[in-house]
Amino acid sequence: MNQVPATSALQPGVSGLTSDFASDQSAFKKVPWGKAMMWIFLLSDTFVFACFLISYMTARASTTVDWPNASIVFGLHVGETNVPLLLIAIMTFVLISSSGTMALAVKYGYEKNRSKTATLLVLTALLGATFVGMQAFEWTKLISEGVRPWGNPWGAPQFGAAFFMITGFHGTHVTIGVIFLIVMATKVIRGALDDQRPGFLTGRKGRYEMVETLGLYWHFVDLVWVFIFAFFYLW
Amino acid sequence: MAHDQAQQQHPLSTYLWIWGLLFVLSVLSYMVDYVGFEGLLRWSLICLFMLLKAGLIIAVFMHMMWERMAIACAILIPPGVLIVFMGLMAIESNYTLIARLRFLLN
Numbered sequence: 001m002n003q004v005p006a007t008s009a010l011q012p013g014v015s016g017l018t019s020d021f022a023s024d025q026s027a028f029k030k031v032p033w034g035k036a037m038m039w040i041f042l043l044s045d046t047f048v049f050a051c052f053l054i055s056y057m058t059a060r061a062s063t064t065v066d067w068p069n070a071s072i073v074f075g076l077h078v079g080e081t082n083v084p085l086l087l088i089a090i091m092t093f094v095l096i097s098s099s100g101t102m103a104l105a106v107k108y109g110y111e112k113n114r115s116k117t118a119t120l121l122v123l124t125a126l127l128g129a130t131f132v133g134m135q136a137f138e139w140t141k142l143i144s145e146g147v148r149p150w151g152n153p154w155g156a157p158q159f160g161a162a163f164f165m166i167t168g169f170h171g172t173h174v175t176i177g178v179i180f181l182i183v184m185a186t187k188v189i190r191g192a193l194d195d196q197r198p199g200f201l202t203g204r205k206g207r208y209e210m211v212e213t214l215g216l217y218w219h220f221v222d223l224v225w226v227f228i229f230a231f232f233y234l235w
Numbered sequence: 236m237a238h239d240q241a242q243q244q245h246p247l248s249t250y251l252w253i254w255g256l257l258f259v260l261s262v263l264s265y266m267v268d269y270v271g272f273e274g275l276l277r278w279s280l281i282c283l284f285m286l287l288k289a290g291l292i293i294a295v296f297m298h299m300m301w302e303r304m305a306i307a308c309a310i311l312i313p314p315g316v317l318i319v320f321m322g323l324m325a326i327e328s329n330y331t332l333i334a335r336l337r338f339l340l341n
Contacts, residue, residue, distance in 0.1 A: 027306075028305055062335070089261075212243060230282070
C-alpha cells in the first residue's frame with residue numbers, strides 16, 4: 001500500500017496530474033499498488049484483444065468471399081421461428097448481470113459486510129460459469145455444423161479461425177475469473193480479509209481492496225465482450 | 236465527489252442506475268440486429284451503443300471517474316495508438332483486397 005499523504009496536500013485535475021507524476025516514490029496517489037498493477041495488466045491485455053480484433057478486421061476486409069452472416073449462424077430455433085443471435089443475446093445479459101453483482105460485491109466489501117460480499121461473489125461466479133457453459137454449447141453447435149479454423153459451410157474460411165481464437169481467448173479469461181472469484185469468496189467467508197490473514201500463495205495480508213482489484217479484472221472481461229459482441233456478432 | 240481514503244465508496248443507487256442503463260443499451264444494440272438495419276446506420280448505431288456501454292463500465296463500475304487524473308491518463312491514453320494501428324490495417328486490407336480481385340479472380 002502507498003504512503004497516502006494528507007488529502008489537503010493533493011491537488012485535483014491537471015495540476016494534480018503534473019504534481020503526481022513529478023512526485024517522489026509513487027505517481028498513483030490514493031491507489032493501492034495491487035490495483036495500479038491490475039490496471040497496467042489490463043492495459044496490456046487490451047492490446048492483446050485489440051490485436052485479435054484488428055486481425056479479424058483485416059481478414060474480413062481483405063477476403064473476396066462473402067463473410068458468413070452472424071445473425072443466421074448464431075440464431076436459435078425456438079419452436080417454429082428462428083430467432084437471430086438469441087444465444088449471444090442471453091450470454092450478453094448473463095455477463096452484464098455478473099458485472100452488476102461484482103460491482104455490488106466491491107461496494108459491500110468496503111462496507112465490511114461479509115455475508116453480502118460473499119453471496120454476491122458466489123453469484124458472480126455462478127453467472128460467469130453459466131456464460132462459459134453457454135459458450136461451450138455454442139462451440140459444440142458450430143463444430144457439429146462443420147465450422148473449423150480452416151473452413152465452414154457458409155463462406156469465408158477465416159470465419160472459423162477468428163471465431164475460435166477470439167471467443168476462446170475471452171472464454172479462457174472468464175474461466176480464470178471464475179476460479180479467482182471462488183478463491184476470493186472462500187477468503188471472504190473465512191473472514192481472511194477482516195483478519196488480514198496472509199494468502200497461501202503470495203503471503204500478502206488480506207484486505208478488502210483485493211475485492212476491488214478482482215472486480216477490475218471481472219469488469220474488464222465484460223468490457224471485452226462488449227467489443228466482441230459489437231464487432232464479431234453484430235457487424 | 237471527494238474521498239478521503241484510498242477506498243471507493245459510492246451509493247447503491249449509482250450502481251443500480253448504471254446496471255439498468257447497461258441492460259437498456261444491450262437491448263438497444265440487440266434490436267439493431269433484430270430490426271435489421273443495414274449500412275451506415277447499422278454501423279454507427281452499433282458503435283454508439285458499444286462506446287456508451289464501454290464508457291459506463293470503465294467510468295462507474297471500474298471507478299475511473301473517481302480516480303486521480305494521473306492514473307486515468309496513464310491507463311486510458313495508451314490504447315489510443317490502437318486507433319492508428321486499426322487505420323493502418325484497414326488501408327492494408329483494402330490493398331490486399333484490390334490485389335486479390337485484380338490478380339486472383341481473373
